[in-house]
Amino acid sequence: MSNSILLISADKDISDSVGKALDGLEDVRIDREDASVSKLNGTAVEMAANHDIVIFATDPSNAADLTAIEHLTEQRKEDTVYLALTDGDLPLSKARALTRAGVDDVLPYPAANDELLEQVNSWLAKKRAALEEKYANAASLGKVIAVQQARGGIGSTTVAVNLADQLLDRKGTFKKEAANKVVVVDLDLQFGTVGDFLDLDEQEGLLQLAVENFLPDVHWVEQSLVRLPSGLAVLAAPQKFAPLDALEANQVQVLVATLKSMFDYIVIDMPRALVGWIEPVLEDADKLLIVTDMTVPAVRASRRLMEFVLADNAQLPIEIIVNHEKKPMMLREHHREAAKALDVKFNHWIAHDEKAAREAVDFGKPVSEVAGRSDLSKGIAGLAKAIMTELPKDKAVARVQ
Ligand SMILES: Nc1ncnc2c1ncn2[C@@H]1O[C@H](COP(=O)(O)OP(=O)(O)OP(=O)(O)O)[C@@H](O)[C@H]1O
Ligand SMILES: [Mg+2]
CATH class of the missing domain: 3.40.50.2300 (Response regulator)
Structure with a gap:
């Protein structure tokens, strides 16, 4: 670069x-x-x-x-x-x-x-x-969280962007100091909307990576990302159309490795398509989140996705995020059926919260900044907290500052 x-x-x-x-x-x-x-x-x-x-x-x-x-x-x-x-x-x-x-x-x-x-x-x-x-000296220490969707429009970008924001774990007066270094990466190359959610100008970095076929390094990453006032780093997808197969698996592998040396948490908004270069992400991921709802087609799609991923990455912890639904007091029949079909427990539920979702999009800001007390924000905060507990940041990354 x-x-x-x-x-x-x-x-x-x-x-x-x-x-x-x-x-x-x-x-x-x-x-x-x-x-x-x-x-x-x-x-x-x-x-x-x-x-x-x-x-x-x-x-x-x-x-x-x-x-x-x-x-x-x-x-x-x-x-x-x-x-x-x-x-x-x-x-x-x-x-x-x-x-x-x-x-x-x-x-x-x-x-x-x-x-x-x-x-x-x-x-x-x-x-x-x-x-x-x-x-x-910071070799590969950040935690990688990949976010996938069970169907289009289910809310995976909303989860990715706001999870990344909450993983900053801001403290102090006006929550100005981020405890963690976090980047959100939009690998939904063709239809990515992370940049829109955060009201960013066009970023060409990933397009250049796809088209020019070089291996990214720390320098390229620093040049290509945008940092928000909160401290969140963003590597957005290009506005121009990038051919999906232009990226190479080894480029993505090096990209993830580089990001792991620079950040405590790397949140990746994944493409819907199961292209070859998502494999290195899954291989390196510490957790895969599949965002779904409880409708039959979405549950089936989640299941197919899990099978596809687990075939090559049997050890990868997968978490199902139920979006658009508040955690019920008791699982209902269709919840239980879904849990059985997927062979998972549903630990994370994010309420349907049109107002907060809409405000965040309208202002181009994370929901924590425009509707911090909303159910949407709280749901995602809970998810972030669980991830920080399960995957505590590696102290060695913190040394590099
Ligand atoms: N819990 C929620 N409550 C209400 N609205 C939501 C919720 N989660 C997401 N949305 C809204 O749904 C729409 C789609 O969300 P989002 O773009 O995050 O989905 P996606 O799965 O990334 O879609 P795409 O297939 O375009 O990648 C957005 O307008 C978003 O604000
Ligand atoms: Mg999306």
């Missing part, structure tokens, strides 16, 4: 010549912002932190610039690199002022193209190495 660089300059000559120098970089997306640092609007400032490297032209004698740079670097994601481009004859004291304002390095301008390229390349290499080191 490509890196991205944001080039900020009000001076067209500078931005053209630097842009041209950076054209020599392979696999790097260059975005431009034609304004001076002190004139950047809030969106641009926020956007800057989504780049690997931000290069901006500045005159450090200009107090407004310095203040703006401080503001810019305050928004930094931990690994965005800020490079200031300034007059080549900058006195040391001025360079220091820039460093104090949070700049990682000062590049002289004008500079020979290859010199600039070399500097930027070395920062990119440093970033990559740091990222790899960060996760190197």
Whole structure:
């Protein structure tokens, strides 16, 4: 996956010549912002932190610039690199002022193209190495929860998204601190709606993975996912149509392994189709949730799904999630029949709660945020709690932070 660089300059000559120098970089997306640092609007400032490297032209004698740079670097994601481009004859004291304002390095301008390229390349290499080191010792520890549906529209995406949200286990005032690192992955490549449920802009990562056929790594994952204010990481399905068989089993296997090194819990919204590349997910899963209701066709479909999965993964714990129905005081006849047909106990029931489901979808937010006291939210919270108890997070992932 490509890196991205944001080039900020009000001076067209500078931005053209630097842009041209950076054209020599392979696999790097260059975005431009034609304004001076002190004139950047809030969106641009926020956007800057989504780049690997931000290069901006500045005159450090200009107090407004310095203040703006401080503001810019305050928004930094931990690994965005800020490079200031300034007059080549900058006195040391001025360079220091820039460093104090949070700049990682000062590049002289004008500079020979290859010199600039070399500097930027070395920062990119440093970033990559740091990222790899960060996760190197965390081998495969996160817990994988795959979510399947007994029939279309039964609510599996609702369960996946909100389960992931509740697995954050937020604590503290305003529930701001997430105790767990959680990612929700939409492997329903063609019809995935996780991004819609969370009101996210289009994400192309998984499409690129499917079409370009490379093996994903930590760096690609970091570039491809979106983090919500709650801390939830989301790898959404593409809007464009991806051929289902474009993904390869080994890509998915490496993807899951990579996610396991980065997160405590990985919740995967599975495709309906039983394509070959779901096998590595099932092989690696710690639990499979099948979302169903108690109608005869859905119970039968659940059963076929269980048989299919257990044939190759006899050890995989499967849990049936009964959606649209509150847990009854006593199982009724058709419940008992269903339990018998599936040879399972129904431990988890999620009430039919149209209002809460609708609000969550309308606001593009997890139900905990828009209707925290609703039956829907409580049902999913109960499920999350049970999963955290049964599959406690591995402490080794927590070390990597
Ligand atoms: N417990 C519930 N009570 C009321 N509405 C619900 C409940 N669970 C899900 N829904 C609603 O049902 C609709 C379908 O849900 P969802 O998209 O999660 O299903 P799905 O199984 O993922 O469907 P798809 O086949 O499209 O993948 C959504 O509008 C959702 O808000
Ligand atoms: Mg769905």
